[in-house]
Amino acid sequence: MMSICENIEHIVSTLPAGVRLVAVSKTKPAEYIEEAYAGGQRIFGENRPQEMAAKHQVLPDDIQWHLIGQLQEKNVKYIAPFVAMIHSVDSLRLLQKIDKEAAKYGRVIDCLLEFHIAEEATKSGMTEAEAEELLRSDAYRALEHVRLVGVMGIATFTDDRGQIRREFRHLHDIFLRLKEKYFAGNESFRELSMGMSGDYDIAIEEGSTLVRVGTAIFGERVYKQTN
Ligand SMILES: *Cc1c(COP(=O)(O)O)cnc(C)c1O
Secondary structure, three states, rough: OOHHHHHHHOOOEEEEEOOEEEOOOOOOHHHHHHHHHHHOOEEEEEHHHHHHHHHHHHHHOEEEEOOOOOHHHHHHHHHHHOOOEEEEEEOHHHHHHHHHHHHOOOOOOEEEEEEOOOOOOOOOOOHHHHHHHHHHHHHHHOOOEEEEEEOOOOOOOOHHHHHHHHHHHHHHHHHHHHHHHHOOOOOOOOOOOOOOOOOOHHHHHHHOOEEEHHHHHHHHOOOOOOO
């Protein structure tokens, strides 16, 4: 079996310039993150705010924590003091809540708009029309403690690589349209968060700038029974 560091080294060696690796450490103990950190990895992705906050407490300060999972408004407070990027913004209300919590710490939190690009009904995210409504609103324009830096999406879980490619391409098209209409000349709106262990190679070919890889680095996740 390859080590965590070897896995990261391998993945990073396949990334073109400008593409960054988010090492998805959800459910994994802090020791795994320390191992990756010792190998030079600095960006880690978690999907539960409380779990992220607990790990942040015991791990080095220069780790950049990315929240990649669905975020409930009541949980924003746990991560607002330190989170580097939130990938999963899917409503104006959530963005307003992040803004309010960030203001308490004098911070500006980088956020991505999450889009529903998969076939499955269960995957979260907005439609393009919903995003445009958000971006046109006065309420959005009034926010001073969040910065939208790009888009995020999760492709359908399927063996059909052609379908995955079409979904990533669709997200890239959305990104380009929003960039032109709402972020023209704004260099910070530049991130396309797409690609996981099974499909990050396709995502890179379709223009990803942030790949979110867990299993291929840390191994399969074991979820505890919570009944
Ligand atoms: C868990 C997760 C990942 C990582 O998935 P792997 O298949 O383990 O690489 C990426 N993105 C999101 C949103 C996730 O929840």
